[in-house]
Amino acid sequence: xxxxxxxxENKESVIEILKVKNFDASTIIDQVIALDDNRKSTQSxxxxxxFRANAIAKEIGILFKSDKGEEANILKxxxxxxxxxxxxxxxxxxxxxxxIWKLLVQIPNIPHPSVPAxxxxxxxxxxxxVGEIPQLSENKKPHWDLCSQYNLIDFELGNKITGxxxxxxxxxxxxxxxxxxxxxxxxxxDAGYTEYQPPYLVNEDSGFGTGQLPDKExxxxxxxxxxxxxxxxxxxPLTNFFRDIIVKKEEFPIKCTAYTPCFRxxxxxxxxxxxxxxxxxxxxxxxxxxxxxxKDSYDTLDVMxxxxxxxxxxxxxxxxxxxxxxxxxxxxxxxxFDFEVYSAGQDRWLEVSSVSNFEGYQSNRLxxxxxxxxxxxxxxxxxxxxxxxxxRIFASLVENNQTENGIKIPKVLQDYTRFDTIN
RNA sequence: GGAGAGAUGGCAGAGUGGUCGAAUGCACUGGUCUUGAAAACCAGCGUACAGCAAUGUACCGGGGGUUCGAAUCCCUCUCUCUCCGCCA
Numbered sequence: 471x472x473x474x475x476x477x478x479e480n481k482e483s484v485i486e487i488l489k490v491k492n493f494d495a496s497t498i499i500d501q502v503i504a505l506d507d508n509r510k511s512t513q514s515x516x517x518x519x520x521f522r523a524n525a526i527a528k529e530i531g532i533l534f535k536s537d538k539g540e541e542a543n544i545l546k547x548x549x550x551x552x553x554x555x556x557x558x559x560x561x562x563x564x565x566x567x568x569x570i571w572k573l574l575v576q577i578p579n580i581p582h583p584s585v586p587a588x589x590x591x592x593x594x595x596x597x598x599x600v601g602e603i604p605q606l607s608e609n610k611k612p613h614w615d616l617c618s619q620y621n622l623i624d625f626e627l628g629n630k631i632t633g634x635x636x637x638x639x640x641x642x643x644x645x646x647x648x649x650x651x652x653x654x655x656x657x658x659x660d661a662g663y664t665e666y667q668p669p670y671l672v673n674e675d676s677g678f679g680t681g682q683l684p685d686k687e688x689x690x691x692x693x694x695x696x697x698x699x700x701x702x703x704x705x706x707p708l709t710n711f712f713r714d715i716i717v718k719k720e721e722f723p724i725k726c727t728a729y730t731p732c733f734r735x736x737x738x739x740x741x742x743x744x745x746x747x748x749x750x751x752x753x754x755x756x757x758x759x760x761x762x763x764x765k766d767s768y769d770t771l772d773v774m775x776x777x778x779x780x781x782x783x784x785x786x787x788x789x790x791x792x793x794x795x796x797x798x799x800x801x802x803x804x805x806x807f808d809f810e811v812y813s814a815g816q817d818r819w820l821e822v823s824s825v826s827n828f829e830g831y832q833s834n835r836l837x838x839x840x841x842x843x844x845x846x847x848x849x850x851x852x853x854x855x856x857x858x859x860x861x862r863i864f865a866s867l868v869e870n871n872q873t874e875n876g877i878k879i880p881k882v883l884q885d886y887t888r889f890d891t892i893n
Numbered sequence: 894g895g896a897g898a899g900a901u902g903g904c905a906g907a908g909u910g911g912u913c914g915a916a917u918g919c920a921c922u923g924g925u926c927u928u929g930a931a932a933a934c935c936a937g938c939g940u941a942c943a944g945c946a947a948u949g950u951a952c953c954g955g956g957g958g959u960u961c962g963a964a965u966c967c968c969u970c971u972c973u974c975u976c977c978g979c980c981a
Binding site for chain 2: 509510511513514516517518520521523524526527528529530531532534535542543545546547548549550552553716837847
């Protein structure tokens with residue numbers, strides 16, 4: 471979320487910029503500021519009373535020691551009265567604070583100046599397109615047909631033991647999956663990211679820290695017995711590593727990567743575009759996360775984008791990079807680049823990665839800070855990206871590399887798969 | 894799952910009702926000394942909110958309570974450790 475101080479100082483420009491995200495902030499900011507004013511005055515009245523109460527308590531202590539019980543009793547009465555008053559002030563204070571919180575979490579992050587206006591994904595800006603779209607024969611197939619033809623994935627079996635959206639990879643399909651995970655992790659660690667294996671279940675605090683809670687509660691699988699949530703992305707455990715942390719300047723940039731399965735309920739998304747691997751309840755992803763000094767975060771974003779692009783080039787997949795428009799940009803992101811690969815069996819672009827700079831928006835929630843030259847605590851910037859999400863990479867590899875004699879494995883993967891063809 | 898012990902500042906570790914935001918040590922920062930370094934000595938050293946500042950308030954795992962006053966007493970939750978049981 472945004473800082474109140476920032477909203478106060480930049481009210482007009484924030485209202486203007488948030489129009490790019492199709493968000494009308496004019497009234498909500500006024501409400502926040504008014505509540506914050508109220509908070510300050512309530513706070514200071516309460517502080518004054520407590521000051522008096524503390525002084526009285528000390529005095530009583532001294533009086534008792536010097537055997538002046540009667541004088542002490544008079545003070546006790548005053549103290550009781552003060553306590554009454556502070557009680558009500560305290561309760562309205564916590565009410566005000568929770569009201570402020572409720573409003574603040576409704577205000578999206580402000581978009582970077584380069585974010586184009588737009589309503590939907592149709593308005594995203596294609597900034598780069600790389601690679602040739604494969605020209606396949608007439609009898610080309612989508613990956614779900616290829617997967618059953620070559621015994622790579624058993625969707626029915628997953629259906630039987632769990633349900634729709636939980637595929638079972640087998641044989642060379644499972645090996646390809648494992649190869650991709652290992653390859654991605656190697657690429658990331660070669661680029662200086664530290665590899666982690668985090669838990670796949672997180673607690674409520676972590677859900678709040680990265681913003682899945684309270685708003686997107688319905689999108690996560692909730693283990694109510696223990697009040698834990700299955701992670702929808704490794705971003706949640708990785709970024710929460712840094713919750714309530716003050717990092718030292720020389721620690722920048724902090725770079726982590728992790729492979730995890732991701733669990734998403736995908737409530738409400740049925741029908742088209744969900745066949746095969748296109749949309750799943752459980753899928754694998756390798757994530758990269760960076761914590762960076764604000765002045766360097768956009769350079770870092772570029773580096774991360776180039777990193778992902780390099781992987782796709784090595785995999786010989788045709789891809790394009792989109793700068794998300796205001797309407798498609800996520801609530802918490804300031805700037806996001808999406809990667810789409812062309813999947814020639816379905817003749818469509820599939821999103822395989824999303825690389826974002828959240829600036830201080832997540833950090834403010836997480837209380838992730840550093841100390842500046844003057845010793846003041848400032849918010850760090852956080853960034854993350856998929857490097858990469860597996861299922862659609864799997865789908866496009868299988869579709870684009872299909873031949874009459876089987877599916878060709880890209881060279882960089884062959885050391886990992888230990889086969890060069892699926893047939 | 895059963896029994897017991899515990900949770901204090903970056904770390905270690907005192908503190909069981911008043912002058913405790915908290916001793917002491919280590920670490921860290923600045924200074925003195927030194928050719929340089931070490932040692933020694935001196936000083937500083939948590940976070941948040943309000944305030945130009947002085948300063949005030951809150952925070953000793955979380956929440957609630959007793960009291961004029963709570964790190965300290967009570968209730969409750971969470972977590973950690975030890976022993977036993979079970980187990981990959």
